[in-house]
Amino acid sequence: xxxxxxxxxxxxxxxxxxxxxxxxxxxxxxxxxxxxxxxxxxxxxxxxxxxxxxxxxxxxxxxxxxxxxxxxxxxxxxxxxxxxxxxxxxxxxxxxxxxxxxxxxxxxxxxxxxxxxxxxxxxxxxxxxxxxxxxxxxxxxxxxxxxxxxxxxxxxxxxxxxxxxxxxxxxxxxxxxxxxxxxxxxxxxxxxxxxxxxxxxxxxxxxxxxxxxxxxxxxxxxxxxxxxxxxxxxxxxxxxxxxxxxxxxxxxxxxxxxxxxxxxxxxxxxxxxxxxxxxxxxxxxxxxxxxxxxxxxxxxxxxxxxxxxxxxxxxxxxxxxxxxxxxxxxxxxxxxxxxxxxxxxx
Ligand SMILES: [Zn+2]
Numbered sequence: 001x002x003x004x005x006x007x008x009x010x011x012x013x014x015x016x017x018x019x020x021x022x023x024x025x026x027x028x029x030x031x032x033x034x035x036x037x038x039x040x041x042x043x044x045x046x047x048x049x050x051x052x053x054x055x056x057x058x059x060x061x062x063x064x065x066x067x068x069x070x071x072x073x074x075x076x077x078x079x080x081x082x083x084x085x086x087x088x089x090x091x092x093x094x095x096x097x098x099x100x101x102x103x104x105x106x107x108x109x110x111x112x113x114x115x116x117x118x119x120x121x122x123x124x125x126x127x128x129x130x131x132x133x134x135x136x137x138x139x140x141x142x143x144x145x146x147x148x149x150x151x152x153x154x155x156x157x158x159x160x161x162x163x164x165x166x167x168x169x170x171x172x173x174x175x176x177x178x179x180x181x182x183x184x185x186x187x188x189x190x191x192x193x194x195x196x197x198x199x200x201x202x203x204x205x206x207x208x209x210x211x212x213x214x215x216x217x218x219x220x221x222x223x224x225x226x227x228x229x230x231x232x233x234x235x236x237x238x239x240x241x242x243x244x245x246x247x248x249x250x251x252x253x254x255x256x257x258x259x260x261x262x263x264x265x266x267x268x269x270x271x272x273x274x275x276x277x278x279x280x281x282x283x284x285x286x287x288x289x290x291x292x293x294x295x296x297x298x299x300x301x302x303x304x305x306x307x308x309x310x311x312x313x314x315x316x317x318x319x320x321x322x323x324x325x326x327x328x329x330x331x332x333x334x335x336x337x338x339x340x341x342x343x344x345x346x
Contacts, residue, residue, distance in 0.1 A: 038215055049155035053081045060253075063219075157188065
């Protein structure tokens with residue numbers, strides 16, 4: 001998961017919400033979302049390419065889908081865009097030099113549980129926490145790597161973090177994948193999975209429209225495998241002395257240990273295949289600066305459906321269509337994930 005950078009209002013809300021209330025709020029809303037979401041179509045044997053920033057995002061977000069695809073005999077490739085060096089910033093023992101090889105081993109062990117061989121796991125090693133700030137040349141290097149992976153796997157589906165997942169590495173990975181897919185030019189389904197956004201469902205700034213289009217996948221047959229894969233990430237889930245708390249707390253992990261995964265599906269190179277919006281609707285659905293705010297502070301959204309990926313590549317998450325009220329995250333608005341979950345920890 002690594003560091004989370006987020007906009008100041010989100011941090012402020014998290015800090016004013018009592019600790020005991022956080023799991024209850026997110027758990028209740030996620031349960032309601034899962035209940036109302038429609039099911040994803042059946043699993044097929046088309047190759048799946050999973051592209052995520054951090055070593056654990058793939059298991060938490062789409063570990064069940066990975067295992068189901070492997071059970072069907074599909075090829076599954078996994079790419080990590082960052083080196084994962086910064087999940088324990090300031091830890092006296094888990095320095096980046098020690099952490100990077102540890103997290104690599106954990107990723108290979110987790111993916112082994114899910115049926116993915118080492119030969120299909122790719123570490124692209126860009127700076128953890130720095131994807132949104134890549135220089136143009138570095139960004140091109142990463143895009144070239146993504147294009148090579150697209151050529152290698154010719155995936156029928158790509159899994160990436162949700163476009164507004166409240167973490168700059170997650171959002172930037174999504175934007176880069178969409179850009180690479182446009183350059184590649186082949187039809188492919190993109191399946192976005194939310195991680196951090198699941199914990200801000202209650203946010204008055206985060207529109208619910210995106211979530212009405214979410215689809216659920218029944219992974220009950222793979223639940224135990226996914227749980228074992230999560231356990232492989234010891235550096236992320238166990239206390240790492242002298243720190244007394246686990247990096248990812250139980251209520252967070254519980255969200256990803258259930259029988260369902262959530263996905264948002266789109267086909268960026270085949271606009272006409274998108275079932276819920278025409279190109280004209282997409283144009284109208286784009287968030288407008290004059291979206292109004294009602295008495296309770298809730299943005300009255302002008303768009304009835306998801307503002308889908310445009311037919312043109314988005315240059316980056318900060319300039320992508322974003323719900324009104326959500327500020328692009330910046331390096332100045334950083335907070336440690338440990339503060340996010342453990343605001344009183346030293
Ligand atoms: Zn992550």
